[in-house]
Amino acid sequence: MRIVHYVNQFFGGVGGEEAAGSPLEERAGAVGPGLLFEQMMGEGAEIVTTLICGDNHAVEHQDEVVASVVDKVKKARAELFVAGPCFEAGRYGMAAGAICAAVQSELGIPVVTGMSEENPGTDLYRESLYIIDSGRQTAEMRGVMVKMADLSKKMMNNEKIGSPSEEGYLIRGLIRDEFVEQTAGRRLVDMLLAKVKGEPFESEMVSTFFEPIFMSVAVKDISNAKVMVITDGGLVPKGNPDNIEGMAATRWGTYNLEGLDDLKSEDYEISHGGYDPKFVQEDPHRLVPLDALRELEKEGAIGELHNEFISTSGLGNPLSNTRRMGKEMVEKVKEEGVDAVILTST
């Protein structure tokens, strides 16, 4: 079995933080943690190539590094691709996640990586990858490698992959049909009884966890503030110039309001599945209240309305995606010197 392994500069033995800018390099055979992995995989498994890249270089030149890795993995005729484990190293995790996702989708071979729950790479790639929970301690390398190797073998042999707790990978947020002995009612009561008795039990569906949102500082004087409208209801100019998807949107757009006192229905459309867009299409102010804001601007109730609004569609979207777009919007809002935002959500 031919394996290619990706590690960062630290685990590849190139150097510490001072070597984080080092470009992608290729070495024959196993290096560092790869030696352990090869051993765990048993006879017949061979790391033919180790790819090493500095963490800063990998993140700053991500597209280039990802493309180059995919190419090298292909040339090495790899049957399995492994990255990390990355533990809590954020840049390492993000790079390993991006690379694994690309290798998996472009070459169609099994890929396995390892990260801690808190690694930002986990949030970004948990849905598309099997990420073994490495914890934070690099001292646990051996145990992590055992799990990565066991999962790799199962994937290589097309065996059924068990649940996250059975295999040790981080919850992917996917729901899978399965035959079970007991009905849902029975399982529910068993779980409840275990809970009452203080016995351990495992929920079949873990609810999504949301980071706490901190209260932003109040606007001191709204009559002097620059206000901006953002909507996740999918109002876009006719023709949807930014091709914002109506579901699981990966993009958002900014649209001009300069010189406009109202929004004409013939100039706009809705790119958003799931709700009946008829009413907003009839009158876009039912989503982006420009007419009211202009009036309040004239009355001096607000200092100024920012001359563009932001729009995307908020439907069926993975959190990793919406978090990214939210962060991008914050950058834009800051750049424009906006003091306050009104977000309208459908």
Added chain:
Amino acid sequence: MVQVTSAMPIAKMIGSTRVILGHGIVNVTGDPTLSPEEEKKLRCQLVQQALAALESEEKI
């Protein structure tokens, strides 16, 4: 930031800190059953509520 939405349970679930209840899922800042004048009046009221929330130190 203030969020105007009729999907209040979602806003509460994710922990949005300033939320104003919109007028409907499909017409957050409007009401197609009203005359245009009445509808605009309603919209102005909603926006004013939102502006007041922006000046609030308390969760809304």
